Amino acid sequence: MKLKFTTSAVIAAVLTLTACATSPTGRNQVLLYSEDQLAQMGSQAFTGMKEELKISNKSVSNDYVQCVADAITAQVPSTVFSGEWEVVVFDDEQINAFALPGGKIGVYTGILNVAENQHQLAAIIGHEVGHVIAEHGNERMSQSTLINVGSQAVGQVLAANEVPQSGPIMAAIGLGMQVGVQLPFSRTHESEADVIGLQLMAKSGFDPRQSVNLWQNMDAASGGERPMEFLSTHPAPQTRIDNLQANMQAAYADYQAASSRPSCTR
Template identity: 80%
Template sequence: MKLKLAVTAIVTALALSSCATSPTGRNQVLLYSEGQLAQMGDQAFTGMKEELKISNKPVQNSYVECVAKAITAQVPASVFDGVWEVVVFDDEQVNAFALPGGKIGVYTGLLNVAQNQDQLAAVIGHEVGHVIAEHGNERMSQSTLINIGTQAVGQVLAANEVSQSGPIMAAIGLGVQVGVQLPFSRTHESEADLIGLQLMARSGFDPRQSVDLWQNMEAASSGNRPMELLSTHPAPQTRIENLKANMSSAFTDFQSSSSRPRCS
C-alpha cells in the first residue's frame, strides 16, 4: 500500500508540475520539452525519407508545397519559426502528417480523395493543428504516467500475492485503452479539426470544403470503420457536425483574409 501511495504521489507531482493549456482551452500535461519533441520529429522524418519512396513529380510536389506554405505561414513563431520541410511520399495511403520541428509529409493517395487545394488545406491544417496543440507531447506524457501507474498496480498485486493478477492486469490495460486512451485520441482529433479549420480559413482557403473532404473520406472508406467507441478517430459524421458548428466564425476569418492561394 505504501508503494502505491508513493507512486500516486509521484504521478500527481509530475502532472501538477507540467500543466499547460491547449489552444482550445483544454488542460494538458506536458512532460517533454520542445527541443526533445523537435529532435524526435527530425529523427522520425529522416527515417521515413530513407524507408519510403519520395515522389519525383515536380508539379505534384509544387502543388502540395504551395498549400503547405500557405498554411504554415499562419503558425505562431513560438511553435516553429523556421522553414517547414514538406515531402510527398509516393504511396497509396490516404494520409498526411506533421511533426514537431517543422516537418510535413503527404502521401500521394490522399490527393485522390482531397480533390482540390481547399480540401488538401483542410488535411494539412488538421495535421499542423496537432503540432500547434502539442498532441504528440501530450500523448507521450500520458503514456509515461499510465505506465508508471500500471507498473505500480502490478507490483502491489505481486507483493500481496493476489490471485488472478494476470487477468486483473489485462483488464486494467483494456480499461485504460477504452476508457482513457481512445477518448483522449478522439479529443485530439476533434481539437486538430477545429485548429485546422481556423488555419485554412486564415490562409485564404474555403473552410466549407472541409465538410466535403470528410464526405469524400467516408466514401473512400466504403464504411469499413470500427465503431466510434473503439476508434482513435471520431466518425466522419461526428467530425462534419463539429466542423459545421464552428463554420460561421471560420467563414468570417476566410472572408477577412487578404490571402487567396492559387495552388495547382
C-alpha cells in the same frame, strides 16, 4: 475493498504528477517533454521515413502540395516553429498525411485522390499542423509515460498483497486504460486538430466549407470499413462534420477577412 482503494490511489497519485499546460482550445494538458526533445524526435523520424519510403518525383504534385503547405504554415505562430517547414510528398497510395514537431510535413500521394481541390488539401494539412500546434505528440507520450508508471505501481501492489489472478487483473486494467483513457484522448486530439486546422485554412484564404466536403469524401473512400467510434482512435466522419459545422461561422468570418487567396493548382 482496501486493495481497490490502494490501486485507485496509486493511479491517481501518478496521474497528478504532471507538467500542466493549456491547449489552444483551452483544454488542460500534461506535457512532460521539452520542445527541443520533440523537435529532435520529429526530425529523426522524418529522416527515417525519407530513407524508407519512395519520394514523389512529380514536380506538379510536389509544387501543388508545397503551395498549400506554405500558405498554411505562414499562419503558424513562431513560438511553435520559426524556421522553414520541410514538405515531402511520398509516392504511396495511403490516404494519409502527417506533420511532426520541428517543422516537418509529409503527404502521401493517395490522399490527393480524396482531396479534390486546394481547399480540401488545406483542410488536411491544417489538421495535421494543428496536431503540432496543440503539442498532441508530447501529450500522448506524456500520457503513455504516466500510464506505464501507474501500471507498474499497481502490479507491485498486487504482488505485495499476493492477490490471486493478478495477471488477468492487470490485463483488465490495461484494457480499461485503452478504452477508457487512451482512445477517448486520441479522439479528443483529432477533434481539436480539426478545429485548429479549420482556423488555419480559413486565415490562409482557403474556403473552410470545403472541410465538410473533404470528410464526406473520406467517408466514401473508407467504404464503411472502420471500427465503431467507441473503439476507434478517430471520431466517426459524421461526428467530425458536426464539429466542423459547429465552428464554421467563426472560420468563415476569418476566411472573408483573409488578406490573400492562394491559387494552388495541380
